[in-house]
Amino acid sequence: MNNAQILAKSLVDLGVEHIFGFSGATILPVFHALAETAMNITVCANEQSCAIAAEGYSRADDKIGIAVVTSGPAITNTLTAVADAHADSIPMLVFAGQVAQTKMGTDEFQHIDVQGVFANAVKKVVVINELHKVEEVVKDAYYYAKSGKPGPVVIDFPFDIQQAEGQYEGIATERFAQKYDEERHLGENQCRQFFDALKNAKRPLLYIGGGLNSQAASDRIRAFNRRFAVPSINSLMGKGILDETAYWSLGMLGMYGVPCANKAIQETDLFVAFGVRWDDRVSQKVGESGLKADIAYFDINPEKVQEVRFARNPKFSFIGKAETALDDLLNYAVKNDIHLDIGAWQERVKGLKKKYRLNYNRKSKAIQQAEVIEMLADFITDATKVTTGVGNHQMLAAQYLTLFKPKSFLTAGGFGPMGFALPAAIGACLASPNSSILAIDGDGSLLMNLGELYTIGRYQLPIKILLLNNCGDGMVRNLQDVLYDGNHVATDKDSKVDFSTVARDMGFPFAQRVMERKDLKKGMADCMSAVGPAFLEVQCDVNEMLYPRIPAGMGYKDMILGPYMEL
Ligand SMILES: Cc1ncc(C[n+]2csc(CCOP(=O)(O)OP(=O)(O)O)c2C)c(N)n1
C-alpha cells in the first residue's frame, strides 16, 4: 500500500464519506486512491469553495469536512477558508499535494511554503516527512481538529511520500478520540460560588456564543433556561442555540445587533458569557458603554479565559466544556433546589422586546432587503439550515429570522469572507441531506463564488438560493453614506445582469427574478416549494440603510435606531 492509499484507508476507517476536492498533478495519487474506496468526491469550481464547502459540512453537522487540493495556487486558494474556519473555531481538514521533498524550496513549479503561509491562520499545519506514519497523522488530525477549541488542520503531503510504500496498521480510531478527552468538571464549591453570584444578581444576562453551537450544548443551555428563564442574548455565531421563540431570548447583540439585546446589556448586573471570544464588535462596545456588571465566563480555550481574567476580573470563570459545566450546574441546582428571584427583570426584558421592534422603510417603492427576509421568516422550519454571504443581507438574516435548532445558521462571523453562502450550502447539503438548505446571498458575495452555481447545477443539489440583489456592496455603501458623503467609490455594481438566467443556464430547474413587489410573495412561495436547485433573485433598493447600527468605536448607548425604529 502506498501512503496515498493509506490516507484514503484512514479516512474510510474514520467514517468519512464525503470530501470536497479539486485535482492537480501533485495530488493525483490521493485522488486515485480515494477512487478505489466508496468516497464521494464533490468537485467545486475552485479550491476556496472546496474548503468553504468543507467548513459548511462541519458547521452543519458533528462530522468533519475535508478538502483535498493540489500544491501551490491550489493550497493558497484555500487560505481564506482556513482562516475563516480558524476565526470561528470550525474543525476541518485540508490535504494538499506538495512537490517532492527534494524539490521543496528550489523554486520548483507550484511550490509554496505551506507552513510559512498558513502558520498564523490555522490550528495546526503538518508537513509530512518520512518520519511520520501517515495513518497516525490522518487519524490524529481528525480528532485534534475537533478537540478543545476546534479549528482547521492543514496537511501538506509531498508527492514522493504519497508514492512511497508504507504500513497500514489499522489503529483503532477510539485511541485518538480518547487522547483528546476533556474531563474538567465543576466542583461543588464552584457551583455554589456561581449560584451565589447568580442568586444575588438582580438583572443577570446570559450571553451565548458559537462555543455552544452543538446539539449537546444547546440541549443543556435550553434545559438550564427552562428552569431559570434568565434573559439571554447571543452572538452572531450563537444563533439557533437558544430557544429563539422564548420571551427571555432577545436575539443578537453587537454592532448590528437587535435593539432589545443592545439595550439589555446596558442594564445587566451579571453578564454570564458562555463560549464566546469577546469579539471586538461586541466587547469594545461593552467597554465603551462602561458595562458595570460582574462577569461569569465559561470557555474551553484557556488562553481566552486567562486573558479575560486579567482584563475584566470576572467574578467567576471556568475553563472547560460547556456541556459538562452546564450538566454540573443543573445537577447542583436540582439537588439544592435553587430558584431565582428575577421576576422584575424578566418583565423588564419582555417590555424591551415589545418596545424595541425591528422595522424598516415600509413606504418605499423599491423592495427592501429587510422586507424580503421578514417574509422569508414564515418559510423557516426546524429542518431549515441557512447559509449567508457577508454584508447587509447577512445581518438582516441574523436579525429577522427565527431559527429553531443549533447548527442551522451557517455564517462567517469572525473573518467574514464574501462568497461564503454557496459553497457553505453545498457542504451543508451533503452533510445533512434531510435538511432544507437555504442560501441567502448578496449580489457582491454571489459574484465571488459564482462558479458554485455550476457545481450545484451539475450535482443537482436541492439548494434554494435567495439572491438579494441591491446592485452593489450594500454594507460598504452604507459606510460611505455616513463617512464619505455618499460617494460610492468602488461599491456600485452593474444592474443589468439577470442572475436568474445565469442560474437557469447552470442547471437550475427553478430560476426566477422578481423586479416588483407584487410578484414577491408568489415568487418566494414557488421557490420554497420547488424541487431540486432553486434560485430566486429579488431586485432590492440600492439605497437601503441597515439599522440598528453602532458607529465604529462607540458604545451600546450610542446605538442608532434609524428613522423606522425610532420611538
Ligand atoms: C472577500 C471580502 N472582500 C471584501 C469584503 C468587505 N465587504 C464586507 S460586506 C461587503 C459588501 C457585500 O455586498 P453584498 O454581498 O452584495 O451584500 P449587501 O451588503 O449588498 O447585502 C464588502 C465589500 C469582505 N467582507 N470579504
Ligand SMILES: [Mg+2]
Ligand atoms: Mg449587494
